[in-house]
Amino acid sequence: MFARIVGQSFARNPRRKLLTMAALVLGITVATATLTVALEVGDRMAREFRSLGANLLVTPESDTLPLEIGGVDYRPVDEGAYLQEADLGKLKTIFWRHNILGFTPFLDVPAYVSATGGATTLIGTWYDHEVAVPDGTTFKTGVSATHPWWKIQGRWFSDAANECVVGASLAAKYPGAIAIGKTIYVAQTEKSSDIRPLVVTGIVSTGDAEDNAILVPLSVAQGISNHPGQFRQLFVSALTKPADAFAERDPKSLTPTEYDRWFCSPYISSISYQIKQVIPGVDVRAIRRVAETEGRILSRVSTLLWIVTLAALIAAGLAVAATSAAAVLERRVEIGVMKAIGATNTSVTALFLTEHLTLALIGGAIGFFLGAGLARFLGASVFGTPASPRFILLPVVLGLAILVALIGGLIPLRRAARFDPAPILRGE
DSSP: OHHHHHHHHHHHOHHHHHHHHHHHHHHHHHHHHHHHHHHHHHHHHHHHHGGGOOOEEEEETTOOOOOEETTEEOSOTTSSOOEEGGGGGGGGGSTTGGGEEEEEEEEEEEEEETTTTEEEEEEEEOSSEEEEOTTSOEEEESHHHHOTTOEEEEOOOOTTSSEEEEEHHHHHHOTTTSOTTOEEEEESSTTOSOOEEEEEEEEEEOSSGGGGSEEEEHHHHHHHHTOTTEESEEEEEEOOOOOOTTTTSOGGGSOHHHHHHHHTSOOHHHHHHHHHHHSTTEEEEEOHHHHHHHHHHHHHHHHHHHHHHHHHHHHHHHHHHHHHHHHHHHTHHHHHHHHHTTOOHHHHHHHHHHHHHHHHHHHHHHHHHHHHHHHHHHHHHHTSSOOOOOTTHHHHHHHHHHHHHHHHTHHHHHHHHTOOHHHHHTTO
16 A cells, blocks of 8 residues: 555656656766766876876985085995895885886996096986896886986987987087987096997986986996996885875884784885885885875865765755655645544655655666766766776665755655644645
């Protein structure tokens, strides 16, 4: 009997039901789209931010301070600590190894360059180098992954060739001696017998100290400085989540449960800690201008999406409340008759709640699929990649739809429960 009454109610008053469902569909569509984007925005924006370059700097713990004059590091090549190139494959063995998107070693060497007639900094590095990982795989990385904003005129050197690229400012000082296609000669000192010819393949603009230096394959810089298989700095590009108060805690002060949670979260601090575990004797520092910018923007975007979701649900709740109030007034006589023949306030309330529950389930399901389509469109428009549907959100969305429908109809239902059947049946 109860089910038949509910069915007849839908058949007799389809317009109000459709208005209520439309309000729920619109609200849930927006909520589903923003929730889907919010779940993906962290990873997607973090990957976009990797175009800002590396966010971690790895150096030896016992290294000495650099001595630079006029952009040239005059620290003796035998002074200070070095890191081992053979250890770099271990970075792809940490817990968050898939979040290590790239890394590049650097070795600065003061050298005599024939084209400049004096000491110039050689920066040994990789452009696109294949690194052996202890598990038997390989990983390609270099400045192409960690410094993608560097602009090159010509082409980059080959990591296995006697080639180089020259900083734009240095090339501008010696336009006749340094140009693409010319050969320059470098040595550790002016009197050194180990002179290496290097073909200039490109002119690089970085906006930093590299503009006044010559970039060479790491093996060349290692050979000139007599430090084979070693380097001094490592830039790492890691995919991280925004730091919070928990991320900044000292791991030594954490309980075992808290430590597991911290270790298994891709904070920049936990990834730094894991790098220290696989490469002992290093100091890992976050490049704050990159890391802090990422965290600040990601937090603000996520907050904005949650605010939009809440606003959409509130708007849907207000629309449901308005249509429910109108429906209760229209059905005063029906409610009066039901109470006159013995229906209790609980029965009347249950009838309207069942109607709202049915509308919430149908409207929530429709809103979920429309929201998934909207999220796909937003993902393609903003990030260039369509957002994948998150079916794990379906029960969450249906729960939100039920909550909005019940809260929106709460006040009208309380009013319906207080109706006195006698005045209603007399037409008062």
